[in-house]
Amino acid sequence: MAxxxxxxxxxxxxxxxxxxxxxxxxxxxxxxxxxxxxSEDKRKEIIATIEEREMLGSTAMENGIAIxxxxxxxxxxxxxxxxxxxxxxxxxxxxxxGTNVFFLVLAPPENPSEHIQIxxxxxxxxxxxxxxxxxxxxxxxxxxxxxxxx
Amino acid sequence: MKVPFRHVLVxxxxxxxxxNALMYAILLAKSTGAAxxxxxxxxxxxxxxxxxxxxxIDQERKxxxxxxxxxxxxxxxHAERLAASKDLEITSVTKEGSPHHVVMDYIKNSGxxxxxxxxxxxxxxxxxxxxxxxxxxxxxxxxxxxxxRDQDDIWAEFxxx
Numbered sequence: 001m002a003x004x005x006x007x008x009x010x011x012x013x014x015x016x017x018x019x020x021x022x023x024x025x026x027x028x029x030x031x032x033x034x035x036x037x038x039s040e041d042k043r044k045e046i047i048a049t050i051e052e053r054e055m056l057g058s059t060a061m062e063n064g065i066a067i068x069x070x071x072x073x074x075x076x077x078x079x080x081x082x083x084x085x086x087x088x089x090x091x092x093x094x095x096x097x098g099t100n101v102f103f104l105v106l107a108p109p110e111n112p113s114e115h116i117q118i119x120x121x122x123x124x125x126x127x128x129x130x131x132x133x134x135x136x137x138x139x140x141x142x143x144x145x146x147x148x149x150x
Numbered sequence: 151m152k153v154p155f156r157h158v159l160v161x162x163x164x165x166x167x168x169x170n171a172l173m174y175a176i177l178l179a180k181s182t183g184a185a186x187x188x189x190x191x192x193x194x195x196x197x198x199x200x201x202x203x204x205x206x207i208d209q210e211r212k213x214x215x216x217x218x219x220x221x222x223x224x225x226x227x228h229a230e231r232l233a234a235s236k237d238l239e240i241t242s243v244t245k246e247g248s249p250h251h252v253v254m255d256y257i258k259n260s261g262x263x264x265x266x267x268x269x270x271x272x273x274x275x276x277x278x279x280x281x282x283x284x285x286x287x288x289x290x291x292x293x294x295x296x297x298x299r300d301q302d303d304i305w306a307e308f309x310x311x
Contacts, residue, residue, distance in 0.1 A: 002282045057207040067205050094204065112217035113164045113193065117282075120196040123203050 003121035006080040007148050010035050012141035016083040016102070021091050025050050025068060028081045028104040036079075046072055046106065058092025060099045064136070065126045066091045069105035069119060078107040078114050080122070082144055084135065101126070101135055155184045155264040155294075161253055161287065162190045162225045167268025169228075171298040173308040175266040176233050176240075178296075180311075184264070187241040188229040189256065190222040195248035219244075236311065250286035257293050265291050269300045 011032060018027045026047055033043035049070040053059075060066035081104040088098020103122050107115035125131055131147070138144045160175035162168045172188060179186035197214055200206040206214070226242040233240040245252045257265060270284045288295050298304065 056209065057204070059205050061203055061205070069205070109217075111164060112214050112221060116193055116196045116200065116214060116218070119200055119205055120193075123199065123205060 003080070003118050003125070004148060006078050006118055007082070007145065008035075008079075009141055009145045011079065012082045012144050014084045014138055014141050014144060016085040018085075019087065019089060021054070021089065022051065024083065024085065024089055024091070024102055025054070025104070028068075028083050028102060031083075032079060032081045032104065032106065042074070046070070050104070054092070060091040060093035061123075061126075062093060062095045062097070063126065063129075063132055064088065064093075064097065064099055065101040065103070065132070066093070066099045067103045067105060067119060067122055069107070069115075071109040071115070072106050073109060075106060075108040078105065078111070078118050080105055080118065084138060084144065101132070154182050157187070157260070157262050158184045158264045158266060159187045159189060159253070159257060159260075159262040160229075160266040161249070161268075161284075162188055162229060163249070163268070163283065164190075164221055164225055165268055167284075167298070167300055168225075169268075170300060170304045171266050171268040172229050172232060173304045174296075174298045176236055176238055177308060177311060178266070179240075180236050180238050185241070186233065186238065187243055187256075187260070187262070188226060188233075189243040189245065189253065190225050191249040191252045192218040192222055192244065192246045193249055194246045195251075232308075249283040250290065253287055254290055254292065257291060263293050265293055265295045267295060267297055270297055 013031055016024060016027055018024045029043060029046045050068045053070050054068055059068050083102040085100050088100050091099035093099055105119055134147055158175055158179050160172050175186055197211055201211050222244045230242060267284045267287055270288050
């Protein structure tokens with residue numbers, strides 16, 4: 001499974017409305033749970049798992065991007081939820097700057113290879129300054145989607 | 151290029167596509183008498199890059215490394231069982247590193263004359279960063295590459311033979 005297989009227009013939110021780390025995680029996880037028709041318990045489980053992982057070390061990088069991720073039991077495939085915040089959010093980046101672009105990656109524990117491949121593809125794509133500038137200037141979820149598939 | 155092929159390598163990555171490729175490679179080796187190697191590459195390059203970019207913490211590095219090693223054993227055992235069901239002996243190979251580099255090196259150093267892989271992706275983006283390992287292998291292999299399409303009815307054929 002390649003990254004492009006995991007990107008779905010209905011799992012992209014522009015702009016995010018939350019202004020803090022917990023709020024961003026909850027907003028992304030809630031979008032996923034709602035689109036996948038998950039129970040309230042599962043939604044809470046995803047949020048708790050991501051928050052626990054972030055407590056061990058933030059997944060925010062120096063270029064304004066964060067990739068919170070977790071293995072979640074019961075999922076049938078790797079999913080990516082993309083969110084872009086107009087204002088930088090304090091997410092624990094090493095340079096102390098805020099984060100605007102978020103990729104929430106949720107994967108079943110049974111396929112570590114695909115999980116790694118997708119995280120790696122996101123990191124590679126976002127290492128391009130041009131790509132990041134275009135991502136940040138995206139006004140709608142269609143803009144973000146088209147950026148990957150152009 | 152040698153014809154007919156004498157040494158076939160099938161690349162396994164745990165995907166359904168690579169299982170199809172494995173079954174096709176077994177049938178091919180059986181019918182041609184070629185030797186067959188099955189290879190799984192533990193992608194330590196990607197894990198290392200994820201640690202460097204702070205996406206993985208050390209605990210995750212260890213956990214995913216262990217997961218991938220188990221995955222390698224599981225898929226290679228499966229490959230040996232499938233081959234044995236057709237009275238074919240195969241060589242199982244586990245390596246570490248960047249999959250397409252490791253596979254290319256193995257082809258050059260082991261005299262492999264045909265690489266069999268699962269399906270490659272349709273070109274949906276011009277971004278090279280989004281290219282899959284299978285795509286890279288197809289583009290850079292020093293020997294002929296046989297791409298087994300997902301839609302091929304390999305399962306039924308495998309059961310019949």
